[in-house]
Amino acid sequence: MTSHSPRFRIGNGYDIHRLKKGRDLIIGGVKLEHPNNLGLDGHSDADVLSHSIMDALLGALSLGDIGKYFPPSDNKWKNADSLILLSKVVELIKNKRWIINNIDSVIVAERPKFLPHIDSMKDNISKVIGLERDLIGIKATTNETLGPEGREEGISCHSVVLLEKE
Numbered sequence: 369m370t371s372h373s374p375r376f377r378i379g380n381g382y383d384i385h386r387l388k389k390g391r392d393l394i395i396g397g398v399k400l401e402h403p404n405n406l407g408l409d410g411h412s413d414a415d416v417l418s419h420s421i422m423d424a425l426l427g428a429l430s431l432g433d434i435g436k437y438f439p440p441s442d443n444k445w446k447n448a449d450s451l452i453l454l455s456k457v458v459e460l461i462k463n464k465r466w467i468i469n470n471i472d473s474v475i476v477a478e479r480p481k482f483l484p485h486i487d488s489m490k491d492n493i494s495k496v497i498g499l500e501r502d503l504i505g506i507k508a509t510t511n512e513t514l515g516p517e518g519r520e521e522g523i524s525c526h527s528v529v530l531l532e533k534e
C-alpha cells in the first residue's frame with residue numbers, strides 16, 4: 369500500500385433518540401417545546417444534532433464514535449450538556465491539527481417547527497466549534513409521517529463535515 373496523506377477528509381454522522389414524555393427537547397443546545405410535551409430520551413441531554421456532528425468529526429479522522437469517548441456506562445455523562453461533549457471532540461480534532469472547514473446537518477422530525485430556532489442552533493454550534501455561522505448548515509425536514517420520525521417515536525439527525533489539514 370502506498371502512503372497517502374490527504375489534505376481533506378470527509379465525515380458522516382447519524383443519530384436518533386426516542387421521544388418520551390417528561391424529558392426536555394434539546395437540539396443544537398436550544399430547548400424546544402413539543403406540542404405533545406415530548407422530549408428526547410438518552411443518557412446525556414440526547415441532543416441528536418450535536419451527537420451527529422460529533423460522530424461526523426470523529427468519523428472523518430477514523431477515531432471511532434461518541435460511545436467510545438462518552439460511554440453511557442459512565443455516570444459522568446448523565447444528563448450531560450452535549451455542547452460540552454462537542455467541545456471536547458472539537459478539541460481532539462484541533463489537537464490533531466485539522467481545521468473544520470464546514471458542516472451540514474439535517475434534522476428529521478415531524479414537529480415542532482424548527483425554522484424559528486435554526487439561527488440560535490447555528491449560534492450555539494458556531495461558538496463551540498469556533499466556525500463562522502455561514503459555514504454551518506442546519507436544516508430540518510419532516511419524514512412525511514413515515515417511519516419512526518414520522519410517527520413521532522423519535523427524532524434523528526444526519527451530518528457531514530469536511531476537515532482540512534492545518
Ligand SMILES: [Zn+2]
Pocket residue numbers: 383384385410414415416419
Ligand atoms: Zn445521541
